[in-house]
Amino acid sequence: MSIDLLAVSEMNKEQAEQELQRLNALISQANIDYHEQDAPQLSDADYDALKRRNLEIETRFPDLKRPDSPSDQVGSAPREGFGKVQHAVRMLSLGNAFETEDVSDFVARIRKYLNLSATEPLTFTAEPKIDGLSLSLRYENGVLVQAATRGDGSVGENVTQNAKTISDVPHVIENAPSILEVRGEVYMRRTDFEALNRRQAEAGEKEFANPRNAAAGSLRQLDSEITRSRPLRFFAYAWGALSEALSETQSGAVDRLKSFGFSINPLTKICTGSSELIAHYQTIEEQRATLEYDIDGVVYKVDDLDFQRRLGFRSTTPRWAIAHKFPAELAWTRLEKIEIQVGRTGALSPVARLAPVTVGGVVVSNATLHNQDYILGRDSKGGEIRDGKDIREGDWVQIYRAGDVIPKIADVDLSKRPDDAVAFVFPNICPDCGSKAVREDGDAIHRCTGGLICPAQAVEKLKHFVSRGAFDIDGLGAKQVEQFYQDGWVKEPADIFTLKDRFGSGLQQLKNREGWGDKSAENLFQSIEDKRKIPLSKLIFALGIRHLGESASSLLANHYRSWSNFEKAMSKATPNSGEAWDALISIDGVGEVMANSAITSMQQEAERSSIDRLVAQLDVQDVVQNTANDSPVTGKIVVFTGTLEKMTRAEAKVRAEALGAKVSGSVSAKTNILVAGPGAGSKAKKAEDLGVLTLSEEEWLDLIGDL
Structure with missing residues (x-):
């Protein structure tokens, strides 16, 4: 069985790292296609599904989490040309289910x-999962004042004028809360899409690949009159900021939205238990081909809003909702070339360049080939995959497109293999810098040994440094x-902050370059200056340390509180021994691999x-202890052990951290x-030996006033 067919529960560590690398490449390419090329090849649902698989692997192997993990991201940064809108309540993506067992597990x-x-x-x-573009509409005293795309979940694009051209979006509503953010999906009906493409063809203009791309491109026009000419529609299904609750239930709140004049999906149904959910999924799937709009699954949400509040959120997805996706599709095409890309950590990643093929309405033109063994038709243990068939340039290959693993090569048709096709020889030198590429024992990946002298690694590290979640410097993206x-202007991160001084004003050199002028140069230097003051967690993440994603960086920042503390601890720590090491791995969520890295x-x-x-160029901001609740556990180090009866361990941790406590995974002399x-076992015994205050669950709840 090949790695891309493995369930996450069946993966070993080596396979998991390979898959994380592959998923990262897929998601990064999807971001480029959507935001830079304006030619998305993946639907939002497929994109979210890739991220879900990535998160599942990271959950099982937390020490393998990449510094640039897609699990810490929602969507992508707002597009240039639109004003930015800070969402009062984050717009998150959804977790995914692909089998009926996944739905049962979700309910359980x-x-x-x-x-x-x-x-x-x-x-x-x-309810049906509409294959469109997420939109948030803000009403104040019943008047539409702002519309924004999801963007990266925190900041979206201001598309207010464009949204006002959509017939399903009321400009004024009555009897609404004074503040109301309505959220839903912009889409295009199939008949309207066909008519639009006919008009595009008659005018000699580019036709759209599918209704989703047409809807996304139409809403994100800089000229609202173009949007007005496009037949966009809107289904409401959620909300953001509210001045008062809409209802006690999800279904009741959506009915309130309908009473305000919004269109809601008529196929939405209240279900009890996984069997009813799956039955309604099958009913909707049977109607899929006859609907006037594209859907790619069914979304399940806990109806009780108090339960939703208790369940809360992961970093990018709610615990109380999931999208049940429709099955995968297949297609055959020619593999034209195998290319090697070098990543930020030096990993050599083979990529299949394909003759473009449409699979389920999406154009697929490349697939990640994982590593040398995968190309040779072997798994990590030397066993056969694809019946032992290797992959060669010129091969006729079957592409398997599914939400969690797309696209991938499922098979090779040897009867169509060209007579002159030769086995692919994996390089033992880096294609970017010429340094040796070494595959260490037990590792499936070849890595360039060039380090900082390797242009590919240096550039990828710089791209990560300026990425969203890191320094996020306006005007300084991947292309810049x-x-x-x-040009030799920036070779390492510190060079960014000395750029202006080294160029004097810098304006003359920049403004003569294509795409730059006085104003854009001034804006860039100001943006760089603004980022000298940076939170500790963002700095740690921006360093691009392997296995340290945004969540892990936040864990370290919250524990050490200042750069000085972090730097001293990392400098004097010795792997597997000593006080500094013990303190590091005692942080809940930090494992040995992450700590060593x-x-x-x-x-x-x-x-x-x-x-x-x-x-030396920065003003690194210390982490301020949360004292907003002025609780009796603020600043205390708390450890949970044994079976909790009033709440789950995860819920207990969330509540403790909200009250300003630090939750640790192990007992030490510093535990409060x-x-x-x-x-409770060894932890209770150790706490007793150290004289640590031990409370029952009831005593803990009494202490925090939550009985």
Whole structure:
């Protein structure tokens, strides 16, 4: 069985790392297609599904999480040309289910999280997942004042004038809360799409690939009159900021939206249990071909809004909702070339360049080939995949497109293999810098040994440094980084902050370059100046340390509180021994692989020198202890052990952190409180030996005033 057919639960560590690398490449390419080329090849649903698989692997192997993990991202940064809108309530993506077992597991997880017995009622709403573009509409005192796309979940594009041209979007509503953000999906009906493409063809203009692309391109026009000429529609299904609650249930709130004049999907139904959810999924799937709009699955949401509040959110997805996706599709095409790309960590990634083929309405032109073994038709243990058939340039290959693994090569037709096709020889030197590419024992990946002298690694590290979630410098994106690197202006992150001084005013050199002028140069230098003050967590993430994504960087920042503390701890830590090491791995969520990676990077001479030069240019902001609740556990280190009966461990952790406590995974002399439920073992004994205050679950709830 090949790695891309493996369930996450069946993966070993090596396979998981390969898959994370592949998924990262797919998602990065999808971002380029959508935001830079304006030619998306993946629907939003497929894009979210890729991220879900990535998150599942990271959950099982937290120490393999990449610094640039897609799991810490929602959508992509707003497009240039539109004003930016800060969402008052983040617009998140959805987790995905692909099998009926996934739906049953979703329901079971919710019951377990809420401590509901099998007989206690739990209802859901089930509605078609529209294949369109997310939109948020803000009303103040009943008047539409702002419309924004999802963007990266936190910041979207201001498309207010365009949204006002959509017939399903009321400009004024009555009897609404004084503040109301209505959220839903912009889409185009199939008949309207066909008519639009006929008009495009008659005018000699580019035709759209599918209704979703047409809707997205139409809403994101700089000229609202173009949007007005496009037949866009809008389904409402959610909300953001509210001055008062709409209802006590999801279904009741959506009915309120309908009473305000919004269109809601007529196929939405209230269901009890996984069997009813799956039955409604099958009903909708049967009607899919006859609907006037494209859908790619069914969304299930917990109906009780109080339950939704208790369930809360992961970093990018709600726990109380999931999208049940429709099955995959297949197509055959020619593999024209195998190329090697070098990533930020030096990994050599083979990529299949395909003759473009349409699979389920989406044009696929490349696929990631994982590693040398995968190309040779072997798995990580030497067993056969694809019946042992290798992959060669010129082969006729079957592309398998599914939400969680798209696109991939499922098979090779040897009867159509060209007579002159030769086996692919994996390079043992880096194609970018000529350094040796080494595959270490136990590793499936070849890595360039060039380090900082490798242009590909240097450029990718710089791209990560300026990416969203890191320094996010306006006017300095991936293209500008490549340009500045090639010109010799920026070779390491610190060079960004000395750019203006080295150029004097900098304006003359920049304004003579294509795409630059006085104003854009001034704006860039101001943006760089604005980013000198940076939160500690963003700095740690921006360093691009392997296995440290945004979540892990936040964990470290919240623990050490200041750059000085973090730097000292990493500098003196010794792997697998000592007080600094024990403190590092005691952080809930930090494992040995992640800890070793952080220590190695901070103690490597060349990398550390580069980091020191960078920090000298910055004002790194300390993490401020959360004292907003003025709770009795603010600043305390708390450990939970045993079986909790009133709440799950995850819910207990969320509540403790909201009250300003730090939750650790192990007991030490610095632990302030151990909360021990039935079945507490070695942690309770260690706490007793160290004299740590030990509380029962009831005593803990009494302490925090939550009985």
